[in-house]
Amino acid sequence: MKNMILTFIVLLLSTTAYAQVADIFGYYEPQYNGIYFKDHYYQLLSNKLRVDLKSSAIAHTEIGADIIFLLYHGKTDWNILDFLPEVISSTIPPELQELYEFAYDDTFYLDNVYARFAFDRLAFTLGKQQLSLGTGYFTNPTDIFNTKDALDPTYEQPGHNGLRIDFLPTNRLSIMALYSPISADFRNSGMLLRTKLGLGHFDLSLLVSQSQYTITDFYTFEAKEQRRRMLGADIVGEIVGVGVWAEGMYSFLEEDDDLYEFLLGTDYTFENGLYTMLEYHHNSLGESNHENYDLNDWMRFFVGETKTIPRDQAYGLVTYPLTDMLIIGTSIIVGVSEWSTAVVPMIQYSLFQNVELTLMGNIYIGEEGTAYSSKLGNGAFLRAVIYF
Amino acid sequence: MNRNEASKPSIMLFCVLLATLLPVAQLNAEDNMTADEILRTLTETMNPEQSRGIMTMTIVTSTGQQRTFKYETFSKGQGQKSLMKYLEPNRVKGQTILMLNDANDIWTYFPKTKRIRKLATHAKKQKVEGSDFSYEDMGASNTFIEEYDAVRLKDENKEGRLCYKMELTRKPKSTAGYSRVVMWADKEQFVPLAIDYYHDDDPALCEKQLICKDVRLIDKIYTPFKCIMYNRLDNTQTSIEIIEVKYDVDLPDDLFTEMGMQR
Numbered sequence: 318m319k320n321m322i323l324t325f326i327v328l329l330l331s332t333t334a335y336a337q338v339a340d341i342f343g344y345y346e347p348q349y350n351g352i353y354f355k356d357h358y359y360q361l362l363s364n365k366l367r368v369d370l371k372s373s374a375i376a377h378t379e380i381g382a383d384i385i386f387l388l389y390h391g392k393t394d395w396n397i398l399d400f401l402p403e404v405i406s407s408t409i410p411p412e413l414q415e416l417y418e419f420a421y422d423d424t425f426y427l428d429n430v431y432a433r434f435a436f437d438r439l440a441f442t443l444g445k446q447q448l449s450l451g452t453g454y455f456t457n458p459t460d461i462f463n464t465k466d467a468l469d470p471t472y473e474q475p476g477h478n479g480l481r482i483d484f485l486p487t488n489r490l491s492i493m494a495l496y497s498p499i500s501a502d503f504r505n506s507g508m509l510l511r512t513k514l515g516l517g518h519f520d521l522s523l524l525v526s527q528s529q530y531t532i533t534d535f536y537t538f539e540a541k542e543q544r545r546r547m548l549g550a551d552i553v554g555e556i557v558g559v560g561v562w563a564e565g566m567y568s569f570l571e572e573d574d575d576l577y578e579f580l581l582g583t584d585y586t587f588e589n590g591l592y593t594m595l596e597y598h599h600n601s602l603g604e605s606n607h608e609n610y611d612l613n614d615w616m617r618f619f620v621g622e623t624k625t626i627p628r629d630q631a632y633g634l635v636t637y638p639l640t641d642m643l644i645i646g647t648s649i650i651v652g653v654s655e656w657s658t659a660v661v662p663m664i665q666y667s668l669f670q671n672v673e674l675t676l677m678g679n680i681y682i683g684e685e686g687t688a689y690s691s692k693l694g695n696g697a698f699l700r701a702v703i704y705f
Numbered sequence: 706m707n708r709n710e711a712s713k714p715s716i717m718l719f720c721v722l723l724a725t726l727l728p729v730a731q732l733n734a735e736d737n738m739t740a741d742e743i744l745r746t747l748t749e750t751m752n753p754e755q756s757r758g759i760m761t762m763t764i765v766t767s768t769g770q771q772r773t774f775k776y777e778t779f780s781k782g783q784g785q786k787s788l789m790k791y792l793e794p795n796r797v798k799g800q801t802i803l804m805l806n807d808a809n810d811i812w813t814y815f816p817k818t819k820r821i822r823k824l825a826t827h828a829k830k831q832k833v834e835g836s837d838f839s840y841e842d843m844g845a846s847n848t849f850i851e852e853y854d855a856v857r858l859k860d861e862n863k864e865g866r867l868c869y870k871m872e873l874t875r876k877p878k879s880t881a882g883y884s885r886v887v888m889w890a891d892k893e894q895f896v897p898l899a900i901d902y903y904h905d906d907d908p909a910l911c912e913k914q915l916i917c918k919d920v921r922l923i924d925k926i927y928t929p930f931k932c933i934m935y936n937r938l939d940n941t942q943t944s945i946e947i948i949e950v951k952y953d954v955d956l957p958d959d960l961f962t963e964m965g966m967q968r
Contacts, residue, residue: 342795435968438959447819473818485964518810520823553823560825586827588905641766641835670772670794704795
């Protein structure tokens, strides 16, 4: 790690010397989390520093990189079993319970580093880069690389290694091909081909992909890896002035049953600035009855192997600009079959030109054993982002 | 959560002040022109074939807080295509807005998440980055001709210049954001020097007023270098100043695409 830091500092200094050909920017993000859980109040503080470098000094070439420093304080050690329903956690033998512990450790890593070679209608991006797929807001069924946190869905996602090629045959037709060596062998590495077409006021994407699919049995901690082939599509546009979108995928697994997910969404902004959004998400990997949730359902959700615990979820978002600098809002996540709900109130304030404050809460009001059970505890965070 | 990405992505677009208000070629004004002729000529000359500029937008809230944005704008096809890329502040640097088909199709690009989001037309009436300009104010080059019936009123002096005065009334089936618009256009330079915008639901209530000044001749086109939008209801104002602008440019079509947004 010391070598990495040294390298980055040297890179920074040398770039500063040639500041006319490179940009250095980023942000510092302190965050205070307060969690009320099982009659105790816990606090977790984090300090995040992201430093970006970007240079376009070479013709047709952009070089970008960012590095992230993350420091944690307070209640950093947790055990996932504490959050699970008693009926599930009590089945885990005491000697195995430490396997479910996790900690927020201080970390430092190169989040993205890439070179992009762009010509008129053709671009190659090589390296660790952010990838974003799909039209959904709270979740993206077609995104095989990222899993959004539905409580904070617009937060930035990590970079992924790959070679991406973008080609633009016409102004409303684009083709994207991606190879991502996420597996040790070529056969199960990520490969994706997407065609995006503009049709009137709609954008339509069709994609095929192949990737490694991992599903873990958390009773034995055995991970099963197999090839997944996926067909996906998404569309976004409007009908009589109302925004509409849809996104779906069907996955063929080499050994297990096929999977499918789809999402439907709509939004509208009223003239007074009130913004409203609704999304509905169906995930065949989820359970339709919360009494059937087992350890694997919970754990696969926590580690991102599945996007939801319930089979059907609905999402709502309402925001309103109280002043030009202050936005208030709430999002709601509902497990449809069990009617458990998470309410996420939010206030966002532009304190200064480059300083933003966000206060966000999470209130769970479901019954014991449901995905958004009140037993999960309630909390809030205050986040400041200072851009430089 | 980045709320901007959700509803009206933190867009700082303004490219189309060029399209709606700014550059106006010098014309030989004739006193017997009808309102439709004046408006048509004004609109045609307000939208140069191509343009490229750097501008600043300063928002002043009712409590006196200020926010300043700097961005680069590109337009082509007499305002049919436009692209705005934020340069400052760092909070929004790199965010880009693409508007096609007279701003009926809007996309926004967020470099922080590498995500492109398409906006539905309901967002057109919303404020751009908390400013007093809506997307509709900035993005629709032909709105005055297509959405309003125009009547010429008696010429008046405005901002020290003799102006054509016109009243525009929203057509019955139009969804334009203002019920009525009154415009003063310089008779010699054909630059709109003032525009009063009346409330969507109340034709007697002046909601916003635009004042343009510091007119300069750039590439044979008269261009007001400073425009200020006063919001009479919220007691706020937003000014847009041109730092540099060129009309004699040759912009590639692929600039106005999703790939162009990410450059």
